[in-house]
Amino acid sequence: MRSDLQMAFIGSGVMAEAMISGLLAKKVVTADQIIASDPLESRRLYMQQTYSIRTTSHNTEAIQGAAIAVLSVKPQVLGSLMQTLRGKIALDTLIMSIVAGASITSLSQGLNHASIVRAMPNTPAQVGMGMTVWSASPEVTEVQHSYSKIILQALGEEMEVLHEYEIDRATGISGAGPAFVFLLIEAIIDAGVQMGFTRDQAQILTLQTIAGSVELMRRTNEHPTKLRNQVTSPGGATAVGLYELEKGRIRTTICDAVFATFERTQKLGKLS
Ligand SMILES: NC(=O)c1ccc[n+]([C@@H]2O[C@H](COP(=O)([O-])OP(=O)(O)OC[C@H]3O[C@@H](n4cnc5c(N)ncnc54)[C@H](OP(=O)(O)O)[C@@H]3O)[C@@H](O)[C@H]2O)c1
Numbered sequence: 001m002r003s004d005l006q007m008a009f010i011g012s013g014v015m016a017e018a019m020i021s022g023l024l025a026k027k028v029v030t031a032d033q034i035i036a037s038d039p040l041e042s043r044r045l046y047m048q049q050t051y052s053i054r055t056t057s058h059n060t061e062a063i064q065g066a067a068i069a070v071l072s073v074k075p076q077v078l079g080s081l082m083q084t085l086r087g088k089i090a091l092d093t094l095i096m097s098i099v100a101g102a103s104i105t106s107l108s109q110g111l112n113h114a115s116i117v118r119a120m121p122n123t124p125a126q127v128g129m130g131m132t133v134w135s136a137s138p139e140v141t142e143v144q145h146s147y148s149k150i151i152l153q154a155l156g157e158e159m160e161v162l163h164e165y166e167i168d169r170a171t172g173i174s175g176a177g178p179a180f181v182f183l184l185i186e187a188i189i190d191a192g193v194q195m196g197f198t199r200d201q202a203q204i205l206t207l208q209t210i211a212g213s214v215e216l217m218r219r220t221n222e223h224p225t226k227l228r229n230q231v232t233s234p235g236g237a238t239a240v241g242l243y244e245l246e247k248g249r250i251r252t253t254i255c256d257a258v259f260a261t262f263e264r265t266q267k268l269g270k271l272s
Pocket of ligand 1: 010011012013014015016037038039040043059072073074075077081098099100120121122123175
């Protein structure tokens with residue numbers, strides 16, 4: 001991206017940090033191109049010292065002169081943030097919101113601003129393995145569109161969708177998904193410990209098994225049922241484990257969890 005381009009992050013929490021570290025690691029922008037705002041002084045100091053970026057407690061100062069401003073606050077404070085920023089955003093600034101549930105229409109009306117990208121990233125962006133689903137308002141220019149792609153590609157994979165409701169759906173899978181996966185990882189490690197492995201041993205076995213299964217499916221592109229059957233010997237050990245999982249309604253429970261997350265995302269969108 002152009003070296004004179006300024007980027008602002010409004011809210012310097014977990015996801016803002018993931019994005020900033022990804023952008024700097026991939027050299028998409030340099031530290032002097034980034035300013036981040038946050039109410040907490042200790043957080044601002046941490047961001048300054050860790051990433052050599054500028055920080056401020058004033059959101060209107062952060063957004064001044066920014067070509068791209070990322071809204072990275074919680075949905076509960078978006079309404080008051082939009083009131084603060086309304087009328088203070090330059091016409092050619094691209095607003096990129098990662099706020100769960102907040103629609104392009106509500107952002108555009110709340111900020112009285114037309115160029116909006118709405119994105120749903122996830123925390124593996126911290127290590128460049130993120131998945132972001134995003135959509136742009138019709139007013140986003142070609143250049144702003146290509147900048148958005150470059151920014152989101154620095155975090156891992158990106159998928160642009162035409163229909164914005166797909167972002168709410170994606171929140172149930174890729175946005176919140178890492179939390180579901182970490183719960184599964186935790187449960188398998190705990191079971192390993194219960195059987196007598198050390199925690200370190202159980203963690204190595206669990207993480208390599210999950211990473212290997214993901215890689216196997218990526219490379220073979222086979223249906224998961226076929227790959228699962230390759231593990232399941234007739235009358236063997238895996239079959240009884242799978243029986244217990246199905247008895248515990250793992251399939252429908254996961255489905256319910258994804259749908260509940262999707263529905264909650266839609267409700268969060270009504271907060272602002
Ligand atoms: N975490 C995820 O996995 C994830 C994934 C995708 C999208 N998102 C979305 O990303 C957004 C941020 O999530 P997060 O997990 O990064 O939350 P977070 O860690 O709580 O970050 C939000 C930051 O904004 C600060 N803040 C609060 N009020 C502010 C204001 N008026 N102006 C400027 N900054 C303010 C908070 O400070 P205080 O802590 O002092 O209040 C905090 O440092 C949310 O809308 C969420 O839906 C999160």
